[in-house]
Amino acid sequence: MLLSRLLICLLVVLPSLLSPQARAAAPETPTRSMLERSRAAMRSDPEQGRKLAEQALADLDQAGAAADPDALVLAHWLLCDYHAERDRAAAEVHLGQARALLPRAPRLRASLLGCEGDLRELAGDSVQAMALYEQSVAVAEQMHEDEQRADGLYRRGYLRGVRGEFANGLFDLRLANQLYERLGMPQQALTSLNAIAILYNRMGDHAQARYYFEAALKAQQAAGLRREQAVTQHNLGRALENLKDWDAAQHAFEAVLALSREIGYPRGEAYALRGLASVRNARGDAAGALGLLDQASELHHRTPDERLRAQILLQRGIAMRLLRRPAEALSALGEAQKVFSSADSRAELATTYGELATALSDQGDWRGAFEQQQKYKAVSDELLHRQLDQRFATLKVEFDSAAKDKENQLLMREKAATERALDQERRAGALRAVVIALAALLVVVMGVLVWRHRRTSHRMQDLAMTDELTHLPNRRHVLGRLQGLLAQAQPCALLIVDLDFFKMINDAHGHLVGDDILRAIATVLRDSGRAPVELGRLGGEEFIVVLPEVDLDTAIAAAERLRLKVAELDVSRWLPDRNITISIGITLAESGDTVSSVLRRADEALYEAKRGGRNRCVARIGAMGLPPARGAAAAEAPAPTVPAGSVTS
Template sequence: MPQSNRSHAAWGALLVFVVLGCFAELSPAAESHPAAALVDRALEAVRIDPEVSRRHAEQAIEVLGRQPHADLELRAHLILCDYYSERDRAAAEAEIERATALLPSATRQGLRAGVLDCRGTVFETAGDNTNARKLYEEAVAVASAADDREMLANALYSRGYLLGLQGSYAAGLADLKRAESLFAELNLPHHALTAMNGIAILYNRMGDFEQARNMYSRALEEQRAAGLRREQAVTLHNLGRAHEKLHAWPQAETAFNEAAKISRELAYARGEAYALRGLAAVANARNDPNEALRILARAERLQRDTPDARLNAHIELARGIAFHKLRRLAESATALQRALEIFESADAQHELRETYAELASVYADLENWRAAYASLAKAKSASERLLQNQIDQRFATLKVEFDTAAKIKENTLLVRENEANQKALAHERRARSLQRALTVLIVLLASMLAGVAAHQWRTTRRMRRLALTDELTGVPNRRAALRRLQPLLEDGHGRCALLIIDIDHFKQINDRFGHPEGDEALRLVASCLRDEVREPAFLGRLGGEEFIVVLPETGLEEAAAIAERFRANVMTLDSRRWLSDCPITVSIGLTIEADHDTPSTMLQRADAALYEAKRAGRNCVRVRLAPLPATSKQPRDEALARTADCA
């Protein structure tokens, strides 16, 4: 299930991708083979009724036994691997071995990626995420080398989901979005829809439950219209989980009940067990632990027919909560410990935080204060790791989202950063709420609490630093630069100079080579400027391809010489990967502080000077000074231009 082992937005949705992707390039010989129609019907039924899919695949293999065709037989075994991966690990591994034996005879080299994906699915379902990830990495490499876009999209989806499960949200989102884009290009709308479900699961794990709920609702409408019954059961469970996180219990109950009903009609034991786990959570939330235990007993019977270790852990967690509510404390602690063993093996930080917090409460009721504190400390540690990871990954995720557009306006970036900061603060408040639970232990454990408080202080300082740093180039952002400029203008000790530096023809690099290469060019120029700027001068990125440099206590002639040095040094950068016929150049607008200046007025003059530099042919420095008082006898304007040609 989502947020459980190998469901990737669906229980077994990965191999649905694998087996469907395998048929994107059928040879004429395969299309005319008598087993082809059976395999086609098996593929169509994968998303609708798994039992029907299995029967058609087995019939196809019988036909292929009489009239062999390696590619068709390999695909049929992958369909069966999809089926058994959720039900019988030994049977799934047997299908993998049969498929592997056929690879030397297969004509399509990308099919090896499908076999690797299937093997990774089996490992992930068993809770071995380390080996699963290695297999997904290999599948991506094999599909890329074979230039097989269908299989590459499948492998990216698998890896993206697992990365999100492990907390690498930005990398996971990049893989999932790329998979969704490839499926759309290949005219595979149902695949793209399942990829969108995977993105929704990632948002759910990042704490954006509202966004996840909206995405699930849209996907469900399309699946109902297409008659994809199995996919409906998956999405309904995901939707129920989102409602559960939002504590919208009536809506969660409705979604879980419908998921259980469809799974029951499809004889889909794993899907029904997950839905029953959700209904038990609803019963616990309504303070009806006896009903929760009755539901969990049914879920446990179904779980025995699946190899899903994480499903077992979720059932034990819900059972531990129910026992706690009934004051059956010893049984609660035992159930929670069983859940912890599985969650720790899978490094599932979300679930570890919840389980340790519940176990701490149970030990406190048992008056086992030492064990209560130890569990609470582990819950807090998991919470802080999640908090820090979500903060770091949220900033990285913003970059992934921004890279999909041609250019994002500066104010949009600031809004997103503010949203990320608000979410970080909300998580921080949640972490502090755990500290209140330590009140009864303060007298005995004061020294340890002091250590926790010191750690919290360092975390807050790091968050503040992140908010003032441009995530792409690593230099201070606009807010940080202007925050330092304001006091310079207010103290009146000497004039300062301000430069706006703009990369020439940057849009051509983006258009010709793509935004990732454009980002690399930005980082290269930023690194060059950072090496040149020394305190008390400071550098910042205004947005887009523009940078700002502030030179305290610097006159016009000295500032112009420094600007010329910046311009010349940028031209020495190695830009052959983008501009084979000329170097990277910059245009610079320069202004000097005047009486009563503000950051806004200085930026306006420097921007006007930059515009003059662009009009003058780029790769030059232009100066715009403040108008002199009417009584002054000196010239009102002054300009400086030193231009280098680009061959």
């Protein structure tokens, strides 16, 4: 993924450095025009872009003291970015020369900090890279440079996603996207959306990531951005790899390989060969995978990228294990593990531990295999918990933002009503001495206004607690009631209901049909849950049901009745070729529980139901373990964990 990170940075940052605001600071010159052509060429023909940047730098050096310092920094920055993927020493030289010019061109300091962070990230030092990105954002904010601030937020958000800080990464990337849209920079806004898709891929939502990548690829093909096409095609291949759609993944990586060779882009070739080797390993062709990895390793010597080296080593270790050469597999996997640990790349680290455990067991080292398996489980569990925790954190950020917007709207309306009332009072004071009757009439009018204001306030309060689409209570209302039950230590059960394959329904039949189906399920919920049952819409295709004063068997029975009622719904007018089903996660509130802990437990049960085949009810309680699933596939075994040797992103 570092390939996509670096190439996306090029698309994001270079237009910022050569933006309309930057051009407005100095008159257009032949050198600046050449730099703009260089920036454009970097996205389609990197070698031509390098030649133009070097020519511009030579012209500026000839001008001596009269040279434009901003243009000098831009030229060095372009060449630093070009060499970062090919020759780290040359990139460091250009970065140092650009830094030396900062006293004469301080406006670009935040961008150079970001460039330095890119080089540290390439070297596998994510801690130092994150510190530089933090500094870049702070400097841009201090200097009121919105474009450079958006660039810094983009970099920081991407690296946070690599390190598993999904909610914070998503927050940074969305803020960067908003800044780009506000500044009228649609290509950069599209790039930030691509980064959000990469984050979704890391969180495990590979299907949604695939959707975004395919949409971006069409836009880039239409614009003729061949280098960005290679990046997005590679990202699409990684999503397909995670989905284990090997035919489609092979097609994507082959397209990356052809395009990278066409534009003379060795890093793209190396990443494409690694992807094709992963497909070969998955199909059991380890010998073929080794041949591709040898080519990728040769290209890596011209592409200084530690995580790329580690990914090649990981696939080499898998191939050696498949060929029953455990000693060589352990050597390659051990080197990969060191790099992934240093870069804090948790998903790839978990995969490497799993492969090490398998290779050690093939060698008969059962103790060593057990230790590596324990590490694999620890990192995998940590990733799963992070994904669950960050999913709730993300929902909280979205919910809090929406609630704040509604609160601000209410305050603005109250302020407007108060200002109108004060204006009426001033007019009444001026006219009171002249026309008493008019003053009395004004009092009546004020009374009407106050009455209408109070009625509006009550109406707004109702709207704030009701879901607009289904007219069920919303998340805030139901969770508030759940909080009250927990505070009173009242026993209750919590059900999270999720509509199966809802995205496929939306994609195939449109969002209007999806909305109708959500309303139909809301009707089933409303008819099934009478007081004191609390129910509402949690968000998207998820609903929530709170059952006070029930035990686990009663809650499971209620969930099963609800599942069957939904399955019996007549949806032929919307979906003539299928029925709809739901999956339900169930838990009981226990002593010491909070809203977050109860929700998390129910959500884990829901995930278990999804992994077990959907259309089922699964319960999870804290101290007593996990009861058996109930539903359409209750007799099946629990869903297996990710097998050792699979490739995650």
